[in-house]
Amino acid sequence: MRKLDPRTKLLLLVVINVVMMTGKITGIFVPVRIVFALIPFFLMMRETWFRGSFIYFFLYLYVFLFERFTLQDIHPVLLIILLFTTGLLSRFLAGVMMAYYLMKTTTVSEFVTSMERMHIPKVIVIPFAVMFRFFPTLKEEWQDVKNAMKMRGIGLAGRNPLDVLEYVMVPILMSVSKIADELSAASMTKCLSVDGKRTHIAKVGFSFLDIIMFLCAAAGLFAHIFLGGVIGT
């Protein structure tokens, strides 16, 4: 199975976020939104993450129907509570899923290779790649800190919030600055600090699916800009 090119994934992420977060939610944009909500679902099914993709599918279906049929002219206070659950999810969920897919399926070497093909300077590519790989690590660190606190019987509830912040942030920052040192040692073995052209063994390139996805994204952007979905027109 050919993998999707990282550039396609990035483009899709941008377009999904543009359409979902700033686009209209009525009229011709109903089918557009449905298509873009289905893209992450389809991509996740392709990776055979059945459980995740079905949870996403039904959550989105619920939110979508809710937004369509119950959010019209009801009491503002109730509306704001409902919005926090449905409106927020219907805007963020697809983008978050796409970002998750992007991070899970793209290796650092693929990402760096495809960015270098686009001649993006190293000073931007490397921090970006590090950042993408770092979000999952941060989650692990947070788990570890939580476990360590539980083991020593330090609860977070009912404390001064500033103390809580200190108890959580200090250990995370400590290990983060150690990880930074380790990563830069590891990067030596990958010759990242050497000037000159590097070679790559990661295979990236556009396939048939990439072209379809590109067309989808282009159509979505076209609808967004020329059919009145865009803000500022």
Added chain:
Amino acid sequence: MKKFEVKDLINIGIYTALHFLCIFLVAMLGFIPQAFIFAGIIEGFLGAIPIMIFLTKVKKFGMITIMGLLLGLITLLMGRPWPCVVIGLAAGLITDLIWMKADFSKIKFGPVCCGTMMLWTAGMGLPLFFGYRDSYLANLEEGYGKEYVEVIRSLTPDWMFIGMIIIAVVGGFLGGLFAKRILRKHFAKANLVE
């Protein structure tokens, strides 16, 4: 300008990730219109801590600018209008200049830097203001009804954009003060920073 080493680039990536995560988690709260004033303060407060630690690792001009650019690019990835990249870049550049004035070491300038760094969050609120405003609200109205839009409209006149920036900067400054205390208490002792 001194050349960047890979270690510098990795530091930029890591601290940008941490900073962005802090902001993003709080920014979710901002969806409730009444909460978004508090959200600005908390965002700044939380986000300042990674920035402060990052500042102690910066010894070259340009590193903070790249961080600003990255933050701008992420905002773009989240579907905000393109000027957010310029805003991010500008925020980074301003902070960089201040920190350079402080010889990359005078920690008492730290809180100010944390404050100015928060300017990039202005890009996040961009759809609610200026030319984007009316159509954004009109389009919300179609979906969510008049009352919700009225609440938002009354809370966000154009001057609120400036207000929002000031709130975030003040939040960043306060967070910077707190982070400075943490830095002295924990990190200086463990020799993790000079």
